[in-house]
Amino acid sequence: MLSNADIAERLDAFAVLLELAGSQPYTSRAYRRAADMIRETPAPIVELVRQGRVRDLRGIGPGIERRLQELVETGEIAELTELEQQVRPELIGLGRYLGVSPRRAIEIGETLGVRDLEELRDAARNGRLTEVPGIGPKTAAKLVEALERGAPARRGMLLNRALALEAGLAEALGGAPAGDPRRMRDASERFAVVCATGRPDEVLDRFEALGQVVSIVQRESGRAVGVTVEGVPVEVIAAAPARFGTELVRATGSAAYVDALGPLPDASDEEAVYRELGVPWCPPELREAPFRGEPPRLVELSDIRGELHCHTTWSDGKASVLEMASAARELGYEYLAICDHTKAVGAVPGLGSDDVLRQGDEVAAANDALTPFGVLAGIECDILPDGSLDLPDHVLERLDWVTASIHAGQRAPRKEITARTVAALRHPAVRALSHPTGRIINHRPPNAVELEEVIAVALEERVAVEINGLPDRLDLRDEHVRMCVEAGLPVLCNTDAHSTRGLGNMRLAVGTGRRGWATAADVLNTRPLAELLAWKSG
Numbered sequence: 001m002l003s004n005a006d007i008a009e010r011l012d013a014f015a016v017l018l019e020l021a022g023s024q025p026y027t028s029r030a031y032r033r034a035a036d037m038i039r040e041t042p043a044p045i046v047e048l049v050r051q052g053r054v055r056d057l058r059g060i061g062p063g064i065e066r067r068l069q070e071l072v073e074t075g076e077i078a079e080l081t082e083l084e085q086q087v088r089p090e091l092i093g094l095g096r097y098l099g100v101s102p103r104r105a106i107e108i109g110e111t112l113g114v115r116d117l118e119e120l121r122d123a124a125r126n127g128r129l130t131e132v133p134g135i136g137p138k139t140a141a142k143l144v145e146a147l148e149r150g151a152p153a154r155r156g157m158l159l160n161r162a163l164a165l166e167a168g169l170a171e172a173l174g175g176a177p178a179g180d181p182r183r184m185r186d187a188s189e190r191f192a193v194v195c196a197t198g199r200p201d202e203v204l205d206r207f208e209a210l211g212q213v214v215s216i217v218q219r220e221s222g223r224a225v226g227v228t229v230e231g232v233p234v235e236v237i238a239a240a241p242a243r244f245g246t247e248l249v250r251a252t253g254s255a256a257y258v259d260a261l262g263p264l265p266d267a268s269d270e271e272a273v274y275r276e277l278g279v280p281w282c283p284p285e286l287r288e289a290p291f292r293g294e295p296p297r298l299v300e301l302s303d304i305r306g307e308l309h310c311h312t313t314w315s316d317g318k319a320s321v322l323e324m325a326s327a328a329r330e331l332g333y334e335y336l337a338i339c340d341h342t343k344a345v346g347a348v349p350g351l352g353s354d355d356v357l358r359q360g361d362e363v364a365a366a367n368d369a370l371t372p373f374g375v376l377a378g379i380e381c382d383i384l385p386d387g388s389l390d391l392p393d394h395v396l397e398r399l400d401w402v403t404a405s406i407h408a409g410q411r412a413p414r415k416e417i418t419a420r421t422v423a424a425l426r427h428p429a430v431r432a433l434s435h436p437t438g439r440i441i442n443h444r445p446p447n448a449v450e451l452e453e454v455i456a457v458a459l460e461e462r463v464a465v466e467i468n469g470l471p472d473r474l475d476l477r478d479e480h481v482r483m484c485v486e487a488g489l490p491v492l493c494n495t496d497a498h499s500t501r502g503l504g505n506m507r508l509a510v511g512t513g514r515r516g517w518a519t520a521a522d523v524l525n526t527r528p529l530a531e532l533l534a535w536k537s538g
């Protein structure tokens with residue numbers, strides 16, 4: 001019988017192919033979401049499908065239900081099989097791995113009649129690449145180099161996708177995720193899964209056969225590197241059980257950290273590796289630079305008592321005030337601050353003074369309905385170019401929680417953007433600063449703000465600084481968190497959620513805090529609400 005993991009894997013493969021075939025992004029996202037949900041569902045999906053109850057699950061509509069019925073009855077999804085022949089995922093994955101666009105990868109495959117890496121290497125060695133229309137000697141030379149030396153530098157994969165990719169592979173192989181995602185790097189380049197096994201060939205065969213793996217780049221005894229359809233190389237290490245801990249330490253990295261540990265002893269788990277080295281066990285998030293000391297007790301997801309930055313349908317969020325607050329309570333939190341945008345944000349709807357007051361009534365009603373859970377009337381108030389705030393003082397004063405942020409003019413020179421930020425910190429109503437450097441990973445560098453000065457003023461004014469958990473922000477980043485921790489300035493772990501699901505990104509904010517050496521005491525929203533609110537007045 002198909003397990004939930006098998007079914008989720010097929011839906012994920014379908015999502016990827018739909019994306020490659022250029023369907024609506026919404027469709028492929030719906031399949032990916034359904035796959036995630038099926039993985040988390042304890043009840044066997046096959047039973048639910050047979051009983052016609054699968055649509056009781058959130059996110060399963062009639063379209064996905066039909067595909068699930070087909071999969072349960074026939075063991076396959078016909079459209080998926082068709083798509084696989086049409087879009088040639090193996091070529092696209094290979095192309096991405098080599099830094100070539102999907103269209104070009106398919107052209108290469110069709111012109112030269114190659115289906116995998118070996119055949120492509122042969123064709124390249126025989127000088128056949130220039131037979132492909134549009135490939136001149138220069139591009140051919142670049143490709144040959146990529147083929148001989150491995151993938152060129154690429155943009156790292158965002159942490160949420162990276163964690164999901166490794167979790168899926170690790171589950172399918174019964175192994176443990178390692179590599180960059182295990183260290184919670186903001187963008188991952190090195191992916192690895194370590195399996196403890198007495199039968200390494202079986203594990204590696206299973207890896208080769210997985211739907212997500214389109215090409216095997218290397219295979220030797222106990223180790224293989226496969227390329228996923230996204231073009232990402234993933235290393236699988238099939239370790240003898242007596243060496244599982246050793247291989248896990250090595251595959252988790254970073255290389256600089258592991259090298260500095262010296263020769264690793266054989267051990268079946270990580271703790272034993274460290275014990276034999278005479279070094280205290282180190283959380284993966286701190287394994288960046290060489291370190292042999294006693295690590296602090298880092299903040300954990302379970303330490304978080306509430307969320308202080310989220311949006312609702314009042315601005316660009318997808319859920320109502322009550323829905324967001326109920327979802328936060330479900331997560332075990334004690335409080336949630338509703339912080340929609342103000343008008344200056346421009347690109348999406350923002351709240352003016354009247355809206356804020358009307359929303360206040362809705363927040364108060366939600367607060368009453370959910371008591372003792374606390375729903376805070378808050379705002380994410382734009383900092384205007386002159387450093388003033390986008391709402392009048394008499395409105396800001398009535399709010400429980402004001403977080404200030406900049407959404408435009410990120411390219412301003414250092415002095416200007418620092419002065420703008422600092423002016424907002426000086427405003428008596430401001431309790432937090434959101435996404436302080438404005439970076440968008442892989443798209444926009446951080447602004448030029450002088451963080452030392454921001455931290456000094458934030459300490460004086462008792463304003464907490466946010467670690468924004470949106471996967472493409474993670475702002476403050478790790479090294480900046482460490483600057484706050486060392487200065488004694490509390491940080492906030494927030495998700496900036498725009499949906500109830502978005503609240504789940506808290507683990508990314510916490511992971512970033514851990515990489516910045518933050519303990520629970522360094523994170524303001526590990527405190528009970530009254531204590532958190534009292535911090536401002538000292």
Ligand SMILES: [Zn+2]
Pocket residue numbers: 380405407434435
């Ligand atoms: Zn924002």
Ligand SMILES: [Zn+2]
Pocket residue numbers: 309310311380496
């Ligand atoms: Zn926001």
